[in-house]
Amino acid sequence: MQKMKAQYGIDAPNVVLYFVVAGAGCLAVSFVPGVPPPIPTLFPWVSASWLLTALILILASTVFKLRLRDRILDSLHLKGDERVLDMGCGRGLMLIGLAKRLPNGEAVGVDLWRKSDQSGNSSEATLRNAKAEGVESRVSLETADIRHLPFDHQLFDVVISSWAIHNIRDLEGREVAILEALRVLKPGGRLILVDIWTIDEYAKLLQGIRMEDVKVSRPSFIFLVPTKIVEAIKPIRPFVDKNLTLSS
Ligand SMILES: C[S@@+](CC[C@H](N)C(=O)[O-])C[C@H]1O[C@@H](n2cnc3c(N)ncnc32)[C@H](O)[C@@H]1O
CATH class of the missing domain: 4.10.860 (DNA Excision Repair, Uvrb; Chain A)
Known part of the structure; x- marks a missing residue:
């Protein structure tokens, strides 16, 4: 077969x-x-x-993105036992790439499966892809809006989101999604955001709320418009978010 x-x-x-x-x-x-x-x-x-x-x-979508994905995920040097979250995972490009690097860990994907954002988008398609790549036992999916993540605080070692957050139309909504990512991230955990137009906003927000080691990559033009990667570490100490609430 x-x-x-x-x-x-x-x-x-x-x-x-x-x-x-x-x-x-x-x-x-x-x-x-x-x-x-x-x-x-x-x-x-x-x-x-x-x-x-x-x-x-x-x-x-079919070639360049896979190469960029591998470069980003290789650069994370995962230990292999982490629990990671992919926000807006779609058909699982990052999610499955992560699961392959996590023989003793877990990769969780959240999405609303919007077909206008990715062709053939559905949780079934993502699970089929996970099966095709032999990682289905380490992948789980939730259907939810990334502005309201259905997880407890401080659950994940790494949170990633690729080409998803810009689909939220308003700045406030995009910021809520990033603050949600930080809420579910463990202190000392890593946030990696890959996106197009709105990416500089994310870096500004993360610097404004004093995340550690905020780095912005040089642009890549795989989709003609620039894609950049923003990385940050959630501090061990509690931090004050944009609304001046003390978050952990
Ligand atoms: C362009 S696709 C990228 C998918 C995947 N991250 C990748 O790199 O292949 C954007 C994804 O974000 C999802 N999405 C957009 N807005 C969302 C929201 N508010 N909550 C959850 N998922 C969302 C879409 O359903 C879609 O799967």
Whole structure:
């Protein structure tokens, strides 16, 4: 029997579809008899640039993202017995990569499984991927909003989130999600956030509430727009969060 392969889907599938339809539309229009100049010469180039953008976005989800994932997770030097949380895990790219590095640990994923954010998104697809990668016994999933994590305080050694938090429309909601991540993180635990447009906000918040060792990576352009990684350590001492509440 052929071995099943994990499929992590395409991010923002509607955006990719938009570029394909626009590219194909431009190409079709340029061949319509009698269209005035400069359409017959200009539109094939416009079409090519949109179709190329779609191709790059598909390669980003299916190839480049996996390479970046491996680089990020290798850099964590996990001991192998940690309990980790992936917020907005989708079809399990980070989650399963983590579980593979945790022979004696546990990887927990939380998501709302929005198909507009990732094609074919569902908890079943994630469990299928975990099975295909042979890590299903170390993976568990919860359906929940990352602004309200269904976990006790200080449960995880590492909390990670990749390309998920920017999907929360308002700044306040994004900050609530990050404060939730810190709530469930053990003192001394590590937070790793990978994201696009809104990533600098996260670094600012983490510095503002005096997380330790806040680092921002250089950008990578796998999705054309810059992706950066922000890392921070939750201090052992209690800290004061943005709303001036003492958190542990
Ligand atoms: C672009 S996908 C990325 C998935 C995965 N982290 C990865 O890197 O492949 C964004 C994910 O965030 C999830 N998501 C968006 N907003 C969320 C929220 N408020 N709570 C939980 N999950 C959310 C979506 O359902 C989707 O699975």
